[in-house]
Amino acid sequence: MSSALLTDHYELTMVQAALAGGTAHRRSVFEVFARHLPGGRRYGVVAGTGRLLDLLADYRFGDAELAYLRENGVVDDRTLDFLASYRFSGDIRGYPEGECYFPGSPIMVVESTFAEAVLLETLILSVLNHDSAVASAASRMAHAAGGRPLIEMGSRRTHEVAAVSAARAAHIAGFSSTSNLMAGRLYGVPTAGTAAHAFTLLHDSEYDAFQAQIDSLGPETTLLVDTYDVAKAVRTAVELAGPRLGAVRIDSGDLAVAAQEVRQMLDALGATTTRIVVTSDLDEYAIAALAAAPVDGYGVGTSVVTGSGVPTAAMVYKLVAREDAEGVLRPVAKKSVGKPSKGGRKEAFRALRDGVATAELITTSPGAPAPAQARPLLRDLVRGGEIVGREPLAAARERHLASTAELPVPARQLSHGDPVIPTVFS
């Protein structure tokens, strides 16, 4: 299905009025940025760019879309003709996926005619706001987990299609795997999972359930041990699977206490290599609180797919420059109370000292060389309408590791606070 109608009505009426008024083809520069990092976060994480490039390739007004617009009188015939032949022919630059961002970072810069660029506002913001919110939360969880693996398992707590994108975003930001099979199929994210309480309840006894699971999935499986009595279940599990039992999962109760008790039991039973996986409304704070517990992996659901209290990344899409009547590109900015924007096309650099980030440098001198000890942040994503910014998901994962490793140590603090580096406009 075309992505073209994943768009706000007013993008099309603006195109109509601009076509009629002769301003539709003025060269324009739109910029995606966030005025602040919601939730007192120390840094944000860009995600969604790769998905967006795929959606852009499908951004076409076909017969079905045009018929809907015509029958409902959304726009006039002239605009329908424009939409029928719509192809984005401009340039898009942006922060690549996995990169950290800060307030005012020009996360994406879209340059084309007004009509071509304004149409993309809704789709670009939907993708970046959702995926970056998930990645920003996931990155904090990955830091809190240290080296222990994180499984994303929140599909059931968010929209069924958003779930697939959330799994992808969490993987970029450090999660090892996901429960979501579509994320495995579409993006190659490793998938994981064995059994729920329903499987135990299906059987006439927990013994029967564990036996059936081990028979079919092998002793290396993960057995869920809190359906009735955890201690009894752990004994049954080791009795049936032996010391090769892969893991047990605990999904309720005081997880720190339970993990300690289960570890002692497993060790006493000789299952010293059997891992303990915990789940149950975990977020970055609960994960951090389990740092000293004998936990070998975390399953995270609701909190990661809903951005852990910040379900949207607060990015906006603003016109920052456009041609005037004389054909000169001029910076523009609205003056709305409390919602100012900075006009002008931007370049962005991460300033570093001894490998540690010190500031987000943003300049309105396009083409300016990178300052000393600073790396450029904007990459070409679309050039003259051609998509050039695709990359494997693994590249985004590696970039995220490098980008966060470069941040000052307080970036890892989970408490509410200011961005860990300042944004400096010059």
Added chain:
Amino acid sequence: MSSALLTDHYELTMVQAALAGGTAHRRSVFEVFARHLPGGRRYGVVAGTGRLLDLLADYRFGDAELAYLRENGVVDDRTLDFLASYRFSGDIRGYPEGECYFPGSPIMVVESTFAEAVLLETLILSVLNHDSAVASAASRMAHAAGGRPLIEMGSRRTHEVAAVSAARAAHIAGFSSTSNLMAGRLYGVPTAGTAAHAFTLLHDSEYDAFQAQIDSLGPETTLLVDTYDVAKAVRTAVELAGPRLGAVRIDSGDLAVAAQEVRQMLDALGATTTRIVVTSDLDEYAIAALAAAPVDGYGVGTSVVTGSGVPTAAMVYKLVAREDAEGVLRPVAKKSVGKPSKGGRKEAFRALRDGVATAELITTSPGAPAPAQARPLLRDLVRGGEIVGREPLAAARERHLASTAELPVPARQLSHGDPVIPTVFS
């Protein structure tokens, strides 16, 4: 695309182990319910059922899905064969869309074999948790707005596909229209929108921008008046459009004060029928605070699509009864600490006194007649695998009005509190 892989990995491994162990075809009853109403809400609103029925019709494991599962070793060949011929052949009953629900309400009851029913867990929860979270927030906003129209315009603040479902859910719960064109095309939700700040900034002056918009969209359009100076913009708007000007939109500042000032200006300029629409991070509290302001309509974005602080409805899908080895259907329930469930197949009724709801009555006597002065809440949605529960969206909107009208007055309180009626199990 098939909806079948919008599913957690473990649903499939459970099917594998149950097929191998001979329990896969045990008759089973799963129930969707919420242990609590998150966010101190007084009532919840069911939404998503209609979408879910469409997704169920597409729940098929085709060649592409099977190839992915085979190549990645997700399940064994026997399970792949089962999936290849998978068709849900059971029964689904549920609360219809727009209906209010309370903690413990059996919102959906799925009865089939274990293997057929367990596979649907992820998809059912994703749809109901997302759409019900949006509808539950939207309903509070509709009450806060009184009779004034609400426009849903949050597409850019949520996943691009979730946005379409959010627009639908908000419409069920009382929103008049949406900015989202796909929601218009797929579900017939009325769409609305005229222009953003970018349109004003595109032009060499606000005067030029307003003139172009009026020329193209007519004087009945809505002009956005806060790009530079609100008072100046209002004067320009009426100068150009005359008293037939449809509306002005204010998107920043103290909206109560601004609306008052703009109303006085419009009236003084003779534009007494020109409406005032306000937008800018509105939620149910901000809407309620504007009750005394001369506002004619609200545009709501972030808060409605993210459930106004409650982005997921906390519904779970639990096995409540299944056949034992003798073929007798027996209630089952896990005993996990803090996450108990109540076994047994349920019926549900809304008890009423003089037309006012007094309790949610839940019984585990299937087929029991409705108690006096109580109406049954469960409807047939799927019978023997055949979808029978489709209905027009207008029916859900009407049901929602009737269901909320029936609730005691404190249901409309926006403060955190207990559910407005108790849930009584018998």
